Amino acid sequence: MEDFLYFFTFQDPSITWVVLGITLLGIGSAYVGTFSFLDKKALLGDAISHAVLPGICLGFILAGEKNPVYIVTGAFLSGALATFLSSWLRKNTKLSEDTIIATILSVFFGVGIVMLTGLQKSGNPEIAGLNSFIFGNAIGISESDLMIYGGLSLTIIMVLTLFLKEFRLMVFDPEYGKAIGFPMEAIRFLFNVLMILAVVIGIQAIGVVLMAALLITPGAAARFWTDRLHPLLILAASFSIVSGILGTYISFVIPQMPTGPWVVVFLSLIALLSFMFSPKSGIIFRYFSRKNYLRKTHKDHLMKALYKAREENKEGLSIEEIYELYPYQKVQINQSIKDLLKEGFIIKNQLFISLTSKGTSDAMRIVRLHRLWELYLNESMNIAPDHVHESAEQMEHLLTPELEAMLEKRLNFPTLDPHQETIPREKP
Numbered sequence: 001m002e003d004f005l006y007f008f009t010f011q012d013p014s015i016t017w018v019v020l021g022i023t024l025l026g027i028g029s030a031y032v033g034t035f036s037f038l039d040k041k042a043l044l045g046d047a048i049s050h051a052v053l054p055g056i057c058l059g060f061i062l063a064g065e066k067n068p069v070y071i072v073t074g075a076f077l078s079g080a081l082a083t084f085l086s087s088w089l090r091k092n093t094k095l096s097e098d099t100i101i102a103t104i105l106s107v108f109f110g111v112g113i114v115m116l117t118g119l120q121k122s123g124n125p126e127i128a129g130l131n132s133f134i135f136g137n138a139i140g141i142s143e144s145d146l147m148i149y150g151g152l153s154l155t156i157i158m159v160l161t162l163f164l165k166e167f168r169l170m171v172f173d174p175e176y177g178k179a180i181g182f183p184m185e186a187i188r189f190l191f192n193v194l195m196i197l198a199v200v201i202g203i204q205a206i207g208v209v210l211m212a213a214l215l216i217t218p219g220a221a222a223r224f225w226t227d228r229l230h231p232l233l234i235l236a237a238s239f240s241i242v243s244g245i246l247g248t249y250i251s252f253v254i255p256q257m258p259t260g261p262w263v264v265v266f267l268s269l270i271a272l273l274s275f276m277f278s279p280k281s282g283i284i285f286r287y288f289s290r291k292n293y294l295r296k297t298h299k300d301h302l303m304k305a306l307y308k309a310r311e312e313n314k315e316g317l318s319i320e321e322i323y324e325l326y327p328y329q330k331v332q333i334n335q336s337i338k339d340l341l342k343e344g345f346i347i348k349n350q351l352f353i354s355l356t357s358k359g360t361s362d363a364m365r366i367v368r369l370h371r372l373w374e375l376y377l378n379e380s381m382n383i384a385p386d387h388v389h390e391s392a393e394q395m396e397h398l399l400t401p402e403l404e405a406m407l408e409k410r411l412n413f414p415t416l417d418p419h420q421e422t423i424p425r426e427k428p
Contacts (some may be wrong), residue, residue: 003253014143015252021146022248024153025202026214026240031160032198033215034222034236035191038171043098044086046212047105049199051082053112053208056133057119068148072200079196082108109208134207149201156194156201167191168229205244207260213267214240221271224278243267297397298332299339300366304396306346306355307363311422316354364424365404370396371417372407378418379411385418 010016036045055078056071063070082104089100116134160167166187169177178184195215202211222235247263279285305325309317317325319337326333337353340346345359355363373395374388399407417423 004249007249007252017143017146018248019245021150021153022205022244023241024150024157025205026218026244027237028153028156028160029198029202029211029214030218030236030240031157031233032191032195033217034219034233035160035167035171036195037216037219037223042212042216043101044083045195045199045215047086047101047108048079048082048196049203049208049211049215050105050112051108052076052079052196052199052203053109053133054078054115056203056208057112057115060119061115068145071204072148072152075200075203076196078108079199080193083192083196112208133203134209145204149204152197152201156197159190159194163187163190205248205259206263207258210260210264213264214244217264217267217271218243221267221274224274224281239267239270243270293397294332295335295339298329299336299345300397301326302333302336302340302353303345303355303359303363304366304370306353307360307367307424310355310360316352319351319353322353361426364426366396368424369399369404371421371423372404372411372414373399374419375411375414375417375423376407388418 006012007015010019033045036042052075055074055076057074058078059070059072059074060066062074086097086100086104089095089104090097093100095103166177166182169182170184170187170191174184174188177187198215199211202214206214218236218240219232221239222232225235226232243263243266246266247259247261250262251257251259274282276283277285302322305322306316309315319333322333323330337346337348340359341348344356345362347354347356370392373392374385377383377388377391378385414423
């Protein structure tokens with residue numbers, strides 16, 4: 001608790017700088033990564049994050065020390081070369097994009113590991129801590145490092161904000177953007193530059209191995225919560241900031257613990273919670289939505305069967321007759337009977353089931369929707385009458401009153417379906 005209060009009350013100015021730096025890094029990476037995720041270029045960020053390692057080593061060799069300017073410049077040039085090679089190979093060879101990216105990732109990272117191993121055996125005392133670029137160590141970042149990385153992060157955030165409309169076109173409809181005069185190739189080039197910068201500024205805090213997770217996971221997790229771009233960006237940035245600060249706190253409490261893996265652990269936890277519990281897209285929500293839909297479907301089928309019995313001048317159906325209609329759905333039928341009794345749609349007299357006046361009206365609408373859709377498929381889609389039933393069985397549960405009115409108007413308020421059965425309507 002003492003360490004927790006010391007860290008989160010920012011009593012140490014260096015902690016304030018680190019948290020500010022990881023916050024800016026998180027926002028910049030989440031913004032770039034979200035666009036990359038929406039553009040289906042997630043693997044490119046992974047390739048760039050691995051490809052910067054040779055540039056880091058080269059920058060160290062040229063500077064003779066861990067000079068952030070040389071490190072950033074070398075990493076940027078190495079990432080730019082990997083991006084250029086990826087684009088050139090995609091245009092000039094028959095290799096698939098994932099093959100190209102996997103090859104570039106492996107080759108550059110392998111070269112980087114060889115260079116790093118050579119530097120470690122060189123005897124240069126300045127080499128200490130260079131390994132932190134593999135898995136990241138946010139606490140080990142100096143104030144001068146943060147000035148450079150924070151400045152680049154602010155640059156990324158400002159450019160993405162100013163050119164939000166152009167990047168939105170690049171992701172969702174580049175052909176339209178090109179047609180109305182936007183230089184889409186230049187916009188994509190600018191975005192690639194921003195992606196490389198986002199990777200470069202995150203390598204010391206998160207590490208080259210795990211930087212791709214900081215780029216992609218926040219946007220992927222946020223996508224479960226919203227379909228709109230602005231909330232998506234805000235949520236992704238929030239997830240990235242929270243994970244970055246918590247990962248940094250772990251590194252502060254346990255000095256030998258690298259930051260990157262813990263940031264990814266917290267990001268993964270957020271992504272898992274989003275996958276499980278988010279409304280509309282979460283697996284729990286979808287499970288109950290499907291369960292409720294199937295429950296409604298069984299109730300509709302039972303009411304439709306009772307209405308058809310009434311059309312045959314029967315008062316209703318016995319439970320045994322219903323079981324014969326749906327021989328493998330006894331559990332569902334029993335549940336539907338209980339639900340419809342509670343809702344007042346049916347009456348149960350011992351083992352005999354019949355519709356109430358309220359149930360008759362609702363069952364009539366289900367049958368009407370079924371037969372209207374059959375007629376629509378037959379007349380508008382030229383589908384044979386013996387091929388329309390299965391589709392109508394599904395659509396009768398989904399058609400809204402607005403769509404029902406449109407169908408009625410389009411078909412000129414028909415009286416018979418393709419099977420010459422009456423399309424029922426309420427009497428005025």
